[in-house]
Amino acid sequence: MVFAISEINNNPNLLPNTTLGYQIYDNCLRLGVAFRGAIALVSGTEGTVSDLNCKGPPPVIGIIGDPGSTHSIAISSVLGLFRVPMISYYATCSCLSDRKKYPSFFRTIPSDAFQVRAMVQILRHFGWTWVGLIYSDNDYGVYAAQSFHQEMQLFGHCVAFSEILPNDNNPIYIQRIMGVIQSSTARVVVVFSASSLLIPLMNEVVLQNMTGKQWIASEAWATSPVFRTPRFQPFLGGTMGIAIRRGDIQGLYDFLLRVRPNNAQRNDIVRIFWENMFGCSFETEGKGTDGEQVKRVCTGQEDLTTTNTPYTDVSGLRASYNVYKAVYALAHALHDLMQCEEGRGPFSENKCANITNLKPWQ
Template sequence: MARLYVTLLTFWPLLYIGVQSQSKSKDTCIYQGDEDTYSFYEGGDVVLGGIFPLHSSTIPLVSTFMTKPKLIKYKFFTPRALRWMQTMIFAVREINQRQDLLPNVSLGYHIRDSGDDIPVSVKRSLLLVNGQPEKGSGQSCEDIQKQPSPVIVGEASSGVSMAVLRTLGSFKIPLVSYFASCSCLSNKKDFPAFMRTMPSDLFQIKALVKLVHYFQWTWVGVIGVDTDYARFAIQLFLKESERFNICPAYVHLYPVALTQDAVEELVNILKSSSATVIINFSVDSYLHGVLKECRRQNVTHLQWIASEAWATSKVLWDDFGDLLKGTLGFAIRRADIPHLGNYLRRVSVSVVQTSNFLSEFWEETFHCRLNGSVTPHVHGEEAQNWPPCNGSESLDDVYTLYSDVSQLRVSYNVYKAVYLIAHALHDMSKCEPGKGPFQNGTCGSLYPVLSWQLLYYMKRTHFTTLGDEVRFDDNGDPIASYDLMNWQRGSDGSLQLVRVGFYDASLEDNKDLVINEPVIMWHRREKAPESLCSQSCLPGSRKARKKGKPVCCFDCIPCAEGEISNQTGVILMAPQLMVF
């Protein structure tokens, strides 16, 4: 009689079942569920996992629990995220060609789509760390189609990263994020296996508050999409703002699934407030509905301040450039990655047909159908009218965010994340037996790599890449620096992201923010707009707080007899004896 039991390739009893016969010495594996073929994979001595939000905004499906659930559909495909995926592959292949870094160890990759969705991301993270046996039965459990990954490069969203960490973190499987910035992730008690090449929001908030203070905006609107990222960021912003007497005119979180009632409520708040400067903590995909409603209600006067999550995103410009012209925001530092642009454009019809991800991108870009395409399912029914691809399509003939390497910021973070892991593995490989950091002087294992040992080395790794020194603090966070970007309209109407300053957390407190104000182009004015609850009081008058209102809201009343005010903005001077 055969005995049924769960085989733990890594530790999770979810992906396949091993059946062991009393007459056989080897296990046989049966893959459970549908085989998920949507991935990039290449084997190696060490296979790095990767998870990226190639799709976002799931389309709700009603399940009756009487039939097999249908495949998840999404509203948005993100060429930018495809570039992040390809950057990871590029970095792995570049390292494999080097003789000075991991010369005797080959790296592979296993990359999947998170869908920017927690259940999907957790499921696919499990696929990464468990590996994947061959589909069907009768295969030995040692015959693995895709090797398990001891580390994952991901995720972009802070909330999704938290969910993955709570699943995998207890097993010390490292997650290296390239875009998750929530300060909550610096908590090593809750997230001991988390590192990132993205600065913590703690520093972005300090930069934003100093920016607001620099332009003397004391009355600002603060909004954000209802996620962990925005909630923690807004909480930090309100706390830091108190130091500079900056008041929130309103604070509003809008839902991820934005209904018409919710967006109308938000825009009514924006329209009724006297604040002309608005700070928005969101990602670009959640802004379409808000900006569309702003235009419908003619709310076009606002000066937008972007959080780093959308400070350099070009996808909003074509539809909402008139609303967003003059936007300011801090962006993570950019870099030029040699040869990446050529690598990204080295894609043809024959290449894209080997990958579902690339096929979907090709069809989205050229609005044509490939042989065997499932475009109606992926792109919608309108794709049925697309003509067949003729094979002459070329990325050199079109503009797409995928091949745009002019603003490599998140891509650079992905690149650094891969190099962080490679340098940690390199340090492990140089360990001398008896002098290692583990019990009895033992070295870390490379065949196979143990995640907890790799994490130990990653936390102590620092290196230089593309001229930048990369090091991490005790929380696994990099030293923060940002570029201040201004959204300007080019002569051809395109978006020009112009660097107008920077913030460097490593500099002294009064020198960390530098702004080149004459270069800034504002939304509707030649100079910086005002955003005040009350105008400054003129000499001869003083401020009088309005009962029940923030400190930024006041009346100006004449100085009483025996008092004097010879400057603007005075709150109160004690009565003084005037001597004549």
């Protein structure tokens, strides 16, 4: 997101003489935190940090996120009242396509309605008409499961079993689901779930040495590196699924290598990232209780090119590419408003927006 904004601000052909600002919130995977962040942006209760002297009110023209369907449903329900555009890069629930409920919600990822149709087409292609279904206990899983049942019935196919993954990883429920899978005559199992919620079940698949199943993965775990290990290979090898389109972002790799704590002193996230990446600390070098040195002091000049982590791997950008597109979507919308010609505008009486007092709904 920061790279996209920096790229736009340095582009003389897009939003000339205009600088985009931003404020980033970590939702900590909690709805309450994400909701407070969104409300703070809309209400303007959070202070902003800027080196520029901006004139006029600094309106939030749009919000990028949230990645989760459940979070997006809750947040966009409120943002829709104020017509503040929200562009999610990972929320796929088909329910979010309801323009009456979510009038200002947009996304740069397809609805699950298309994913379900694609999955059923795969099943039809291979003649798999008797399949099992497992889904997560959230809006993403529930709505996808409903659509899957409807699409299967449309073609006269049958769902042998339909099981919900527990959010709390309850071993009793995991064991029960394993029993259902093993006792069923269905060889194909379709799963709608994020990888984090699926790990306990797959660990049990390995422990019980359950082979001979054809797994069909939703986009939330189809490309997850968690399951691309030798441990899971005998059980998940041959898994088919739907993947989010990969994209190439020119210049991102070099931009990431230029990130330095000294260049982002107001950004605590960069400091935390740096400490975890290099196993050092920006605090004074200390000693443990037994006199052993705990962590060396970070210099801020450590070399990112020596690290081998997903941070610098830009070969398979999926969610990141969707974020990139979301930022550009907002930028182009704002650019169109600024290029508006009086008498040919999109508003009543063909008027244009007042750029010095721009409203998010515009």
